[in-house]
Amino acid sequence: MAVVEEERRKGIGAVLVDAVAEEAAKCFSALALNVHIRNPAAHLYTRTGFRVAGAGRGWFGVAMSRPLSDRRSLTEATSGED
Numbered sequence: 001m002a003v004v005e006e007e008r009r010k011g012i013g014a015v016l017v018d019a020v021a022e023e024a025a026k027c028f029s030a031l032a033l034n035v036h037i038r039n040p041a042a043h044l045y046t047r048t049g050f051r052v053a054g055a056g057r058g059w060f061g062v063a064m065s066r067p068l069s070d071r072r073s074l075t076e077a078t079s080g081e082d
């Protein structure tokens with residue numbers, strides 16, 4: 001996933017992650033991804049519900065997963081509503 005440099009840090013990445021999760025939840029029970037251990041994007045993934053699942057690809061890869069059983073959107077999940 002990538003957002004053009006001049007549009008970063010405006011929440012677009014989080015909206016994209018949440019949109020992918022909502023679509024994937026129609027068919028799958030979890031999402032998984034691979035991120036470089038030093039990529040600040042890992043913070044975004046943690047904030048949007050991903051947790052470290054184990055070693056990822058290569059020396060510096062981290063596998064992260066996010067269950068999709070909770071279909072609440074990121075906005076709902078972070079606003080404290082059920």
Ligand SMILES: CC(C)(COP(=O)(O)OP(=O)(O)OC[C@H]1O[C@@H](n2cnc3c(N)ncnc32)[C@H](O)[C@@H]1OP(=O)(O)O)[C@@H](O)C(=O)NCCC(=O)NCCS
Pocket residue numbers: 001002003004007008009010011012013014015034035036039040041042043044
């Ligand atoms: C990762 C990426 C898609 C995030 O898109 P975005 O629109 O900036 O995402 P958001 O605005 O929703 O969230 C930004 C969060 O990403 C993290 N982040 C991403 N790049 C960062 C940087 N250079 N410095 C610090 N935090 C960064 C932070 O957690 C940040 O949250 P914060 O603003 O609350 O601190 C974008 O930074 C990007 O395109 N990066 C290059 C490609 C890449 O590394 N993709 C991930 C491959 S696994």
